[in-house]
Amino acid sequence: MSGKKLQFGLIGAGRIGPVHAATVAFRLPEAEIAAITDINHEAAQALAARFSIPRIAASAAEIFADPKIDAVLICTSTGTHADLIVEAAKAGKHIFCEKPISLSLREIDRSIAAVNAAGVKLQVGFNRRFDSNFLRVRQAVAAGEVGAPNLLHIISRDPAPPPLAYIRTSGGIFLDMMIHDFDMARYLMGEEVEEVYAAGGVFVDPGFREAGDFDTAVVMLRFKGGALGTIDNSRKATFGYDQRVEILGSKGKISTENRYPNQVVVSSEKTVYTDLPLNFFMQRYPESFALELELFTKAVLEDRPTPVSGADSRVPVVMALAARKSADEHRPVRLEEVER
Amino acid sequence: MSGKKLQFGLIGAGRIGPVHAATVAFRLPEAEIAAITDINHEAAQALAARFSIPRIAASAAEIFADPKIDAVLICTSTGTHADLIVEAAKAGKHIFCEKPISLSLREIDRSIAAVNAAGVKLQVGFNRRFDSNFLRVRQAVAAGEVGAPNLLHIISRDPAPPPLAYIRTSGGIFLDMMIHDFDMARYLMGEEVEEVYAAGGVFVDPGFREAGDFDTAVVMLRFKGGALGTIDNSRKATFGYDQRVEILGSKGKISTENRYPNQVVVSSEKTVYTDLPLNFFMQRYPESFALELELFTKAVLEDRPTPVSGADSRVPVVMALAARKSADEHRPVRLEEVER
């Protein structure tokens, strides 16, 4: 592929599409977006104008059929991911797909099978792995900087819940929100989880209860090697996005603090205060969105494995399904119980 | 009792006895230690000399029989607490007893019954309640400073494990170590726990496994009102004592950092570093040991309830027994299951 830029087709011009378009435009001299499509034609047009994307395709199929396109960015809603992956794979396109591939393991397996059959590359958008804080923690654990990792805590709270209309089709807090943290748990510890115990609550909005969901949840993890962990999710932290991890190892502890817009401290007559932390993922994780795509592009261009594999996209869904089962049945659930 | 100082009898000259003796000597002008006893006569003598305690009693019975003594400080090993409380109560002495009263609920109930029958005051040594950090958190929760408390995390780790000989008779990590955190959970949240789910591990020393114990444990709590919590205990944090809590409420978050010997930061060619946190409870909690006794003395002198009641001394044992049962049976356990 030397001598020419990697040609992307962008499918989906919604919330995350523009983020990836910007990365390709501004940070990836070795790639460009050749075509865009969205069922909302105007959204596609607007994005094309903003980033000088030369062509607006009528459909994803049109993109898959374009022999000049090397890879696709699937940024549509979750329900469409599996079909798009299968079609893209059949067309021989490399695939970057937003998380999760599907809420159904069967669909995920079908997707991965198509990818494997076609021999194309697949990466799922677990962007937080590429945040400078979590990269640093992973690096420390891998290098033994805190010894053997024995205890993990993940705090992951949103500033405000999405609309209940969204919640009703979201798959629930474990599949929709904690899925990122399940990925993070495996990634940071470098080890698989064997069993989960989950409990939820509704403290933010009774609408969650009506939707059969929780707005707050805590999950205890047992890793295969015996290590223990917890994940805490809340749909509403009034002070903003709260994203922290801590690992206690046999030689020490590593932990991350929240990220703030500035390093200013004011000492007033009443309190010593700072501004609130960065409010949400768009403010907090821009760098990780860019880096994940940079690494995907490199993996394709240099024909190397992507940093988030097919299995990486599947296991967090298994964990989420086990967590849901645990909360429903009020008992610890082994991951193998939800495998079929 | 006006015009005269509260007369204490001190039973036990071991590790914590001298701490209470120092508090009476240096911080409580309204009290004095009239007599001391210890099965190790030399230890009693040394302590008496150091704090000018006028009399060394041959036994606890001698102290109970002394009509000039108003209150006793029971600082002996846990196995002796219940009998001493019962005897002290019969003798009409007010009682400050180290935690826990007993590892057996029956013994605790017998103790409390004796206390109630005699109409004396009882306080158990859950000193951490009186630490300036945890007082501040409790005050915030009580005042609604962070709204309704929905999520609690307690981190509580020792710098190094006690000898295995001690571990074998300690009652295990839940009764010996996490008992403080069970008390803290109820105290900080101002609410009772309904159910626990516990998991343990042996990461520090295989001797814990041989002793049928864990050196590391995580417990998930469900409070009666629905709030969720976790407690994490490790017998060994290489960097020193690690004592932190965090509460997420409907209006915000309150959390405490560890406490350090100084506020010095060094920026070197390799890292930006500080000294390690205060190493263990003697360095970390001196102030709380003094304050608990001050408040006990005041409660006796002013005939008011003590700040840690009989029930306060019992519930954490119930929680610890439930946690042990949960870990053994690998399922969530309601507190009522271990009540008899």
Next chain:
Amino acid sequence: MSGKKLQFGLIGAGRIGPVHAATVAFRLPEAEIAAITDINHEAAQALAARFSIPRIAASAAEIFADPKIDAVLICTSTGTHADLIVEAAKAGKHIFCEKPISLSLREIDRSIAAVNAAGVKLQVGFNRRFDSNFLRVRQAVAAGEVGAPNLLHIISRDPAPPPLAYIRTSGGIFLDMMIHDFDMARYLMGEEVEEVYAAGGVFVDPGFREAGDFDTAVVMLRFKGGALGTIDNSRKATFGYDQRVEILGSKGKISTENRYPNQVVVSSEKTVYTDLPLNFFMQRYPESFALELELFTKAVLEDRPTPVSGADSRVPVVMALAARKSADEHRPVRLEEVER
């Protein structure tokens, strides 16, 4: 100017040129670089290729002569700034020029006169004003968040000194390095300095002494309204770039901490440590370099004053000359003494 993009000519492809080129390319949809020039033709070519700049001009004169070019970015060495500003102004180009315009007040005055005569806009590259920390401090002072500002401290230290060859022609620490801090002092306090007292030392490299310069300097400032301040510069802070300010006001204090690559803390057996702060201005201030150019572009497009005026570019040089005189004559020097 509606309907068309602002056309920049970029003069100088050295260290800071690429930073501004990237900003125009990636963050300023309303502008583009139409031409570039550099006495090093290869550097100009490389930059043109990297950012798809359509034309490489043979000289600055060629850029000034191009009627399609609206504004120039002067990124050459300091000695060339004044002539380029005068020429650009005569040609009717708006001017963004790196700091300082000149080490000579006469040259600065000549430049400003040319700018005023031509009625073009001028902005000098005091980028730190646009850093999120310093913006926040300025905003606080302007809003009275800490009351009347009475005391100012600026810490500004580089990770390592430039080559002595550079030092010899740099104008010395006050003009070359502290100039940024002189600007910051006026900007943050919203007030002019009346008098300075400066002292220097050579602690880093004796070559500074041979060059008639200091590698470390402290200046005390007296503002017109009576407020006091200090600036501390060192050419070498082994731990990296050290950029902090603090203001004590009648109602409180506002201060900024250094900025770090991550928020990770490791508690080891020996220390509690973090990684080093961001190493130098390219890592620390990218955002401010982008914002200053964004605001310049807006000022031109909307025909409004630039956020750093001609006077803003002159006064810090006066302060630096006064500081140098103070250090030489070992006495406080009023700014009016170095005015002519």
Next chain:
Amino acid sequence: MSGKKLQFGLIGAGRIGPVHAATVAFRLPEAEIAAITDINHEAAQALAARFSIPRIAASAAEIFADPKIDAVLICTSTGTHADLIVEAAKAGKHIFCEKPISLSLREIDRSIAAVNAAGVKLQVGFNRRFDSNFLRVRQAVAAGEVGAPNLLHIISRDPAPPPLAYIRTSGGIFLDMMIHDFDMARYLMGEEVEEVYAAGGVFVDPGFREAGDFDTAVVMLRFKGGALGTIDNSRKATFGYDQRVEILGSKGKISTENRYPNQVVVSSEKTVYTDLPLNFFMQRYPESFALELELFTKAVLEDRPTPVSGADSRVPVVMALAARKSADEHRPVRLEEVER
């Protein structure tokens, strides 16, 4: 002196007297206060009752005449120190005297001469040296932990000014307040100051101006080896006591943060905040008051030099006089200029 406790006579029952009385009572088993005197007899009586001091002397002379008394604690107002030291020395008593000995160098010299002639020990109450933060900084500098110390900054601000009546006889901000920081500068750097440049302002209360004093002052220091430093004093930091130092050395930086009553952080809907720092010296420095007396007692009992010598008590006064002269004459002043 083996076998018997060091017998102190306490002269002055005002603000600091009770602090030292408490130290002797509670932390110094090897010492006791045998007698107390104060021109306010009731104050002496109250203190005697509180700390079981057996005897109230009618005058200092009565204490000096008591052969059982080994050492005196001079806690009276500054104007009386020199005479009391001379009398105590003549009587062969070891002397712990509050700072400063006098505002007059002549009086200080007379005092030191008397001490030397009598061969007794003298320690002046520069307590901050014994604070755990400043001890740690001193230790780091002495051990070369940050290399050669080149730049020093001391921030030292009170929460609120004393009454103007006190100010009028205080000797002014340099002798009354900054004297502690002058001592700290020499102590931390391990080096003498050669020259000072001082500037003051009146921002807190115009009464300071009427009293011929400043309420805010900044002093620049030049050490004999060339190192530079600044000291900043304000009589009013609305958020509380502000006591920090920072040293930049050839290998790194060491700095101290303020000290807080707890380590609690609240994240609210508007800000992330903590409680205010410890309000004033009684809250901030209790430990250092105890340690200085402990070390004095040890020095006497073991016949070793005291940790704060006669010279240590004199030099800060020279520095303060030079600073005052500098502010008055608006020029840098060498310390030798105020020596006579």
